[in-house]
Amino acid sequence: MQTEQLNGVVSKPAYSPVILNPKSRFHLFIAEQAVTGEMQSLFDGCGVEKEIAVYSDASDSRLLESLAAIPLTGTLYLAGTEPFIWRVASHARQAGLRPDQIRMMAPVSRERHLFCCHCYQITEGVTYSPFICSGCGLSLEVTDHFARLHSAYFGYQANAEDCSDMPEKREVS
Amino acid sequence: MSVIDQISVKVSAVRQVAPMIKEFSLEAIDAELVPFSPGAHVVVTMAGAENEPTYRNAYSLMSNPQDNSQYRIAVRLQEDSRGGSLFMHHQIAVGDQLMISPPANLFAPEWMAKKHVLFAGGVGITPFLSYLPELQQRESEFELHYMFRSKQTGAYSDELSETLDKNCNNYDADKGSRCDIAAVMAEQPLGTHFYVCGPQSLIDSVRATADEMGIPASAVHWEEFAGAKPGQPFVVELSRSGIELAVASDSSLLETLEGADIEIPNLCRAGVCGQCVCKVAEGEVEHRDSYLSEPEKQSGQVMMPCVSRAAGERLVLDI
Numbered sequence: 038m039q040t041e042q043l044n045g046v047v048s049k050p051a052y053s054p055v056i057l058n059p060k061s062r063f064h065l066f067i068a069e070q071a072v073t074g075e076m077q078s079l080f081d082g083c084g085v086e087k088e089i090a091v092y093s094d095a096s097d098s099r100l101l102e103s104l105a106a107i108p109l110t111g112t113l114y115l116a117g118t119e120p121f122i123w124r125v126a127s128h129a130r131q132a133g134l135r136p137d138q139i140r141m142m143a144p145v146s147r148e149r150h151l152f153c154c155h156c157y158q159i160t161e162g163v164t165y166s167p168f169i170c171s172g173c174g175l176s177l178e179v180t181d182h183f184a185r186l187h188s189a190y191f192g193y194q195a196n197a198e199d200c201s202d203m204p205e206k207r208e209v210s
Numbered sequence: 211m212s213v214i215d216q217i218s219v220k221v222s223a224v225r226q227v228a229p230m231i232k233e234f235s236l237e238a239i240d241a242e243l244v245p246f247s248p249g250a251h252v253v254v255t256m257a258g259a260e261n262e263p264t265y266r267n268a269y270s271l272m273s274n275p276q277d278n279s280q281y282r283i284a285v286r287l288q289e290d291s292r293g294g295s296l297f298m299h300h301q302i303a304v305g306d307q308l309m310i311s312p313p314a315n316l317f318a319p320e321w322m323a324k325k326h327v328l329f330a331g332g333v334g335i336t337p338f339l340s341y342l343p344e345l346q347q348r349e350s351e352f353e354l355h356y357m358f359r360s361k362q363t364g365a366y367s368d369e370l371s372e373t374l375d376k377n378c379n380n381y382d383a384d385k386g387s388r389c390d391i392a393a394v395m396a397e398q399p400l401g402t403h404f405y406v407c408g409p410q411s412l413i414d415s416v417r418a419t420a421d422e423m424g425i426p427a428s429a430v431h432w433e434e435f436a437g438a439k440p441g442q443p444f445v446v447e448l449s450r451s452g453i454e455l456a457v458a459s460d461s462s463l464l465e466t467l468e469g470a471d472i473e474i475p476n477l478c479r480a481g482v483c484g485q486c487v488c489k490v491a492e493g494e495v496e497h498r499d500s501y502l503s504e505p506e507k508q509s510g511q512v513m514m515p516c517v518s519r520a521a522g523e524r525l526v527l528d529i
């Protein structure tokens with residue numbers, strides 16, 4: 038029952054199609070690894086001052102500098118995996134951007150980061166549940182509770198009461 | 211907010227701080243006043259004499275939030291007042307008692323902001339007076355733009371420009387000085403939040419300017435202190451008790467209900483907090499609040515009686 042209840046907590050982000058903010062005077066496009074087709078066409082369609090850049094690390098110092106340089110009337114567009122775009126978004130908010138200045142495209146993969154509530158380790162590349170925690174080795178139930186601060190989904194021991202009773206493996210979307 | 215929560219206070223000082231504005235200091239009679247957060251307000255209940263209506267108005271607390279020896283409010287005399295401000299100006303003197311609600315806050319500063327830009331119009335300076343001690347204590351970057359007409363308003367402008375120096379910009383329309391809102395907003399850095407308190411026209415123009423410039427809507431905060439505006443008289447029926455009441459053109463529906471001893475929770479009395487929501491059983495509503503979403507308004511099933519009225523001659527509420 039517990040499982041269902043926790044999984045009933047749906048804070049899984051929903052992504053709607055991204056459009057340009059017609060009011061903005063400056064547009065910054067950031068992609069992880071490679072510019073996606075969707076981002077490229079947005080960029081091409083943008084007629085005012087704009088910049089586009091690719092990073093592999095969401096905390097790259099040049100990326101942080103360019104976030105801090107966005108004007109009050111600017112808009113930030115993000116493409117990449119879910120952990121990447123949320124981490125950049127969190128740096129952007131630190132820099133002073135408002136949530137309505139940040140537009141995220143649907144993640145390019147369904148791989149999740151999984152936060153272990155027992156050892157606080159984050160396990161990457163999670164596609165099914167339960168999943169073995171890379172920190173403490175426990176088998177974790179992967180919930181749909183997304184922690185924006187950690188850009189990761191909340192995970193807890195799947196068979197805490199009875200270790201012979203392991204829930205069936207299922208894909209997470 | 212029920213009657214039990216009310217705090218009885220005594221007026222300990224009255225000051226004329228501008229031609230049309232009086233400041234009232236309030237001290238608790240039997241309880242202690244609680245500290246409040248910057249931007250908070252109280253609802254003052256002004257019980258008139260026998261057969262006189264009772265007024266309830268929301269006023270921002272303008273004293274230092276850390277000072278719980280007294281609360282201070284400032285009341286502008288409204289020419290087209292439905293009573294509250296006239297009552298405060300003409301009937302209330304030192305020693306009089308009033309009932310106030312505990313402080314509630316719908317206009318707190320966004321402490322994540324890198325910079326705060328405050329636009330005050332006339333008596334709209336009051337909530338910002340409670341911001342200033344904390345902004346200064348936190349060493350936050352801020353600027354105040356204070357617009358008034360010295361023949362009517364303009365309270366505290368001298369003190370403010372003296373203590374805040376260049377963080378305070380005064381614009382006295384009676385001396386032909388005007389604030390170029392667009393120019394002020396255009397210069398601000400990333401992370402700036404804007405706050406507006408004053409007449410509806412000032413709120414509208416700051417919001418419209420932000421929108422035009424592409425400033426994110428969530429960085430603009432405002433407080434309406436206008437309260438209910440008059441409208442056509444109508445009849446309200448309460449379906450559960452069968453009671454029928456006549457709402458006069460210069461009373462709000464909420465005031466009429468309160469006048470019949472029907473207590474409806476309320477915090478802002480200006481259509482923003484959502485506390486007073488009532489279910490509508492029958493009749494068309496003229497929605498005047500900024501709380502309900504467009505679909506909720508169109509559904510015709512709920513309304514905010516503090517500001518909204520019947521669109522026709524009759525309304526049935528499910529209470």
Ligand code: FES
Pocket residue numbers: 475476477478479480481482483484485486487499501514515516517
């Ligand atoms: S009292 Fe706040 S919306 Fe009516």
